[in-house]
Amino acid sequence: xxxxxxxxxxxxxxxxxxxxxxxxxxxxxxxxxxxxxxxxxxxxxxxxxxxxxxxxxxxxxxxxxxxxxxxxxxxxxxxxxxxxxxxxxxxxxxxxxxxxxxxxxxxxxxxxxxxxxxxxxxxxxxxxxxxxxxxxxxxxxxxxxxxxxxxxxxxxxxxxxxxxxxxxxxxxxxxxxxxxxxxxxxxxxxxxxxxxxxxxxxxxxxxxxxxxxxxxxxxxxxxxxxxxxxxxxxxxxxxxxxxxxxxxxxxxxxxxxxxxxxxxxxxxxxxxxxxxxxxxxxxxxxxxxxxxxxxxxxxxxxxxxxxxxxxxxxxxxxxxxxxxxxxxxxxxxxxxxxxxxxxxxxxxxxxxxxxxxxxxxxxxxxxxxxxxxxxxxxxxxxxxxxxxxxxxxxxxxxxxxxxxxxxxxxxxxxxxxxxxxxxxxxxxxxxxxxxxxxxxxxxxxxxxxxxxxxxxxxxxxxxxxxxxxxxxxxxxxxxxxxxxxxxxxxxxxxxxxxxxxxxxxxxxxxxxxxxxxxxxxxxxxxxxxxxxxxxxxxxxxxxxxxxxxxxxxxxxxxxxxxxxxxxxxxxxxxxxxxxxxxxxxxxxxxxxxxxxxxxxxxxxxxxxxxxxxxxxxxxxxxxxxxxxxxxxxxxxxxxxxxxxxxxxxxxxxxxxxxxxxxxxxxxxxxxxxxxxxxxxxxxxx
Numbered sequence: 001x002x003x004x005x006x007x008x009x010x011x012x013x014x015x016x017x018x019x020x021x022x023x024x025x026x027x028x029x030x031x032x033x034x035x036x037x038x039x040x041x042x043x044x045x046x047x048x049x050x051x052x053x054x055x056x057x058x059x060x061x062x063x064x065x066x067x068x069x070x071x072x073x074x075x076x077x078x079x080x081x082x083x084x085x086x087x088x089x090x091x092x093x094x095x096x097x098x099x100x101x102x103x104x105x106x107x108x109x110x111x112x113x114x115x116x117x118x119x120x121x122x123x124x125x126x127x128x129x130x131x132x133x134x135x136x137x138x139x140x141x142x143x144x145x146x147x148x149x150x151x152x153x154x155x156x157x158x159x160x161x162x163x164x165x166x167x168x169x170x171x172x173x174x175x176x177x178x179x180x181x182x183x184x185x186x187x188x189x190x191x192x193x194x195x196x197x198x199x200x201x202x203x204x205x206x207x208x209x210x211x212x213x214x215x216x217x218x219x220x221x222x223x224x225x226x227x228x229x230x231x232x233x234x235x236x237x238x239x240x241x242x243x244x245x246x247x248x249x250x251x252x253x254x255x256x257x258x259x260x261x262x263x264x265x266x267x268x269x270x271x272x273x274x275x276x277x278x279x280x281x282x283x284x285x286x287x288x289x290x291x292x293x294x295x296x297x298x299x300x301x302x303x304x305x306x307x308x309x310x311x312x313x314x315x316x317x318x319x320x321x322x323x324x325x326x327x328x329x330x331x332x333x334x335x336x337x338x339x340x341x342x343x344x345x346x347x348x349x350x351x352x353x354x355x356x357x358x359x360x361x362x363x364x365x366x367x368x369x370x371x372x373x374x375x376x377x378x379x380x381x382x383x384x385x386x387x388x389x390x391x392x393x394x395x396x397x398x399x400x401x402x403x404x405x406x407x408x409x410x411x412x413x414x415x416x417x418x419x420x421x422x423x424x425x426x427x428x429x430x431x432x433x434x435x436x437x438x439x440x441x442x443x444x445x446x447x448x449x450x451x452x453x454x455x456x457x458x459x460x461x462x463x464x465x466x467x468x469x470x471x472x473x474x475x476x477x478x479x480x481x482x483x484x485x486x487x488x489x490x491x492x493x494x495x496x497x498x499x500x501x502x503x504x505x506x507x508x509x510x511x512x513x514x515x516x517x518x519x520x521x522x523x524x525x526x527x528x529x530x531x532x533x534x535x536x537x538x539x540x541x542x543x544x545x546x547x548x549x550x551x552x553x554x555x556x557x558x559x560x561x562x563x564x565x566x567x568x569x570x571x572x573x574x575x576x577x578x579x580x581x582x583x584x585x586x587x588x589x590x591x592x593x594x595x596x597x598x599x600x601x602x603x604x605x606x607x608x609x610x611x612x613x614x615x616x617x618x619x620x621x622x623x624x625x626x627x628x629x630x631x632x633x634x635x636x637x638x639x640x641x642x643x644x645x646x647x648x649x650x651x652x653x654x655x656x657x658x659x660x661x662x663x664x665x666x667x668x669x670x671x672x673x674x675x676x677x678x679x680x681x682x683x684x685x
Contacts, residue, residue: 001037001038001039001040002037002038002039002040002058003040003429004040004041004428004429005039005040005041005055005058006041006042006043006051006055008020008021008024008054008055008058009051009054009055010051010054011054011057021054024058025057025058025061025062029058029061029062030061030062035061037058037059039055039058039059041055042452042455043448043452052079052113052114052118053075053076053079056075056113056117057075059117060075064076067113067116070112070116071109071112072109072112072113072116073109075113078107078109078110078113079110079113081107081110082106082107082110085102085105085106085107086102086105086106088105089101089102089105100632100635103631103632103634103635104629104631104632108610108611108631111547111611112611114547115547115548115549115611118547119549120547120549123138126460132460135460135461136460136461136462137460137461137462138458138459138460138462139433139436139457139458139459139462139464139465139466139467140465140466140467141458141466141467141469141530141531142337142466142467142468142469143529143530144468144469144470144471144527144528144529144530144531145328145468145469145470145471146470146471146473146528147324147328147470147471147472147473148472148473148474148475148476149320149321149323149324149472149475150320150321150475151229151314151319151320151321151475152229152314152318152319152320153317153318153319153320153323154314154318156310156313157229157310157311157313157314158310159475159476160222160225160226160474160475160476160481161476161480163222163225163307164222164225166303166306166307167218167221167222167225168218169303170218170221170300170303170304171296171297171299171300172214172217172218172239172300173243173293173296173297173300174239174242174243174246174297174300175210175213175214175217175242176207176210176211176213176214177210177281177283177288177293178193178206178207178210178281178283179207179210179211180283180288180289180290180292180293180296181207181283181287181288181289182287182288182289185287186207188287189206189207189281189283189287190205190206190207193206193281194206206281210281220235221235221236221239223349223350223442224350224352224353226442226443226474227348227349227350227353227441227442228319228321228322228348228350228352228353228356228357228441228442229311229314229319229321230311230316230319230352230353230356231350231352231353231356232307232311233308233311233312234352235352236304236307236308236311237308239300239304240301240304240305240308243297243300243301243304244301246297247294247297247298247301250285250290250293250294250297253285316359316360321441321472322357322360324472325346325357325361325439325441325472326361326364328439328470329344329361329365329419330368330369332344332437332468333365333368333369333371336436337436337437337464337466337467337468338436338463338464338465338466341434341435341436341437341464342369342371342418343400343401343418343419343420343434343435343436343437344418344419344420344435344437344438344439345419345420345422345432345435345437345438345439345453345456345457346361346419346420346421346422346439346441347422347423347424347427347438347439347440347441347453348421348422348423348441348442349423349424349442349444350423350442351377351378351379351381351423353441353442354375354376354377354421354422354423355375355377355381357375357421357441358373358375358383358421361373361419361421362375362383362385362419362421363385365418365419366385371418371419372384372385372386372415372416372417372418372419373385373417373418373419373420373421374386374389374396374399374400374417374419374420374421375421375422376393376396376397376420376421376422376423376425376426377422377423377425378423378424378425382396384396384399384417386399386414386415386417388413388414388415389414389415389417390414393426395414396417396420397420397426397430397432398411399414399415399416399417400416400417400418400420400432400434400435401431401432401433401434401435402416402434403434403463404431404432404433404434405431420432420435424444424449424453426456427449427452427453427456428452430456431456431459432456432457433456433457433458433459433461433462433463433464434463435456435457436457436462436464436466436467436468437457437467437468437470438453438454438456438457438467438468438469438470439470439471439472440453440469440470440471440472441472442472443471443472443473443474443524447524447527450471450527451531454469454531458531469531471527471528473528478524478525478528482524547634548611548612548633548634548637551637551641554641575650576650576651576654576655576657576658577643577644577651577654578651578653578654579643580643587639587642587643588621588622588627589621589622590619590620590621590622590627590674591619591620591671591674591675591678592617592618592619592620592636592639592640593616593617593618593620593674593675593678594615594616594617595615595616595617595618595678595679595682596614596615596616597613597614597615597616598614610630611633612633616630616682617630617633617636617637618630618636618678618681618682619636619639620674620677620678620681622674624673624674624677625677626677626678626681629681629682630681630682
């Protein structure tokens with residue numbers, strides 16, 4: 001069983017060592033007896049349908065033709081084609097970009113793949129099909145509280161906008177030594193440090209990698225500025241030290257300079273993975289344009305020094321954001337939303353910010369409200385105000401959520417924590433539902449992460465009837481904030497070692513980037529008013545939109561209660577209903593036919609791989625137009641369900657009208673015409 005299997009979405013390969021993915025595939029999956037695999041994930045697909053392929057490979061032992069007998073000749077070809085179509089769908093105008101359009105564009109073999117190997121269960125799904133009588137309810141989500149604090153009480157520190165302009169002016173020359181290599185020496189460095197792509201079809205140049213890294217470092221500095229002035233000051237301080245060190249080596253006329261080790265990069269961005277692999281670059285000083293490099297380094301040092309001095313002025317006493325956080329915590333402790341529950345989780349993207357918050361909140365919370373706190377970061381430097389509590393992650397989380405973690409009675413003496421300050425090291429896979437109040441002290445660039453964080457307390461069977469999300473935003477309009485980010489990141493040339501199977505050097509097309517930013521803008525705007533479900537997040541399409549699992553559950557339930565009823569139904573049986581609904585649910589009058597292909601010729605005339613083959617569902621309007629073709633079987637079934645759900649008796653009005661129009665079923669000429677139209681739409685003749 002692989003929990004959080006989406007960590008294997010990307011299959012990275014290294015020439016000189018085995019990755020976790022390779023090792024798992026070799027040691028566990030392929031060697032020894034046949035391995036049966038169950039993978040669990042809330043986000044199996046990130047932004048590529050092909051993300052599934054690398055996870056599916058664990059089921060098929062990496063054999064591309066493993067599903068040949070099920071109508072899928074090549075898993076690789078199926079996912080690659082699906083990705084191509086998905087990209088086309090993403091590029092469509094917003095009005096046309098509907099789940100229905102995607103279903104039409106994707107090949108049947110992709111649905112077959114999903115149907116064979118995936119079971120998707122969303123929150124709505126569980127409530128609808130399983131009920132919550134045994135497990136307990138999902139808690140009610142209150143409207144998110146949004147806070148846009150200033151940075152500095154004194155009002156002397158620059159606005160994020162101005163700081164951003166300064167960040168954009170930084171050369172960050174210390175992290176890009178190859179930029180300054182003399183033209184006639186560049187070929188030698190390319191040969192030594194560039195990465196070969198796809199067996200020599202192309203190269204990812206180290207100089208491009210450095211430029212991309214510089215862009216990401218700029219984003220990182222902006223993100224830290226947003227998170228906390230203290231984190232910003234620490235980052236700027238580290239970068240100053242790097243610049244000073246390099247300048248000193250140049251002054252000492254050292255023979256060579258090694259590329260600086262970027263330990264400060266802890267922004268969670270998969271783009272870094274490709275940039276930080278490989279050997280450290282060593283640049284010989286006599287190969288470098290020293291005058292230009294020194295000039296840029298000195299310019300960086302001066303800018304960094306100015307930023308650092310300004311940031312150091314804003315201590316905890318002047319930190320307006322910290323003050324706002326204290327007010328929120330005070331409000332929660334004095335007016336809990338569930339009786340007696342004072343538990344709070346504060347999430348931040350950066351360990352530096354987490355340490356700063358712990359320093360300035362833990363003693364204050366203990367003194368003011370008598371609540372104990374803990375700090376959890378991925379680096380292992382956990383802290384707590386409970387003197388007898390162990391510092392390991394399990395002990396801290398158990399003391400914070402003793403009911404959920406089923407803490408044994410004998411450990412009750414360790415005490416209980418009410419405030420947890422944490423980085424994203426616990427944003428996945430932890431059940432902390434004793435808590436009912438979660439604060440995002442900084443907004444993660446990925447909306448999925450925000451929802452994953454909230455998922456620590458937003459869980460079925462929660463002891464809390466209501467839960468609250470609090471988001472701290474930069475003090476500016478969201479539009480401007482996203483534009484800022486876009487400008488600071490610039491256009492990056494990255495190695496897309498992606499699950500599309502196309503390892504190529506891509507320049508992110510501005511169109512796709514805009515789409516992505518637009519999508520994020522919408523999701524972040526939405527998050528200000530309501531907590532979005534994960535399944536509603538991925539470009540509006542969820543795996544549950546693409547599979548027929550719901551209907552299989554319906555059918556299994558029906559067969560349990562009415563074992564032979566369906567077998568005894570005569571062919572040509574029909575029912576009539578009044579077409580109703582408004583907006584998206586509106587239905588045009590017509591007939592939904594369920595047809596079966598008979599004989600070899602008929603079967604061959606229809607597309608192979610169709611999931612309901614040899615049966616075909618078509619919705620034809622009164623005028624003979626195909627309202628929903630057989631390719632949209634899921635939508636046809638959805639419409640049928642919408643008409644019938646909750647009804648136990650025939651629609652008397654509809655039956656009377658039908659009998660009158662057809663003379664009690666004797667004159668079916670109009671319906672026969674529609675049947676011919678349905679057959680034509682399936683066979684395409």
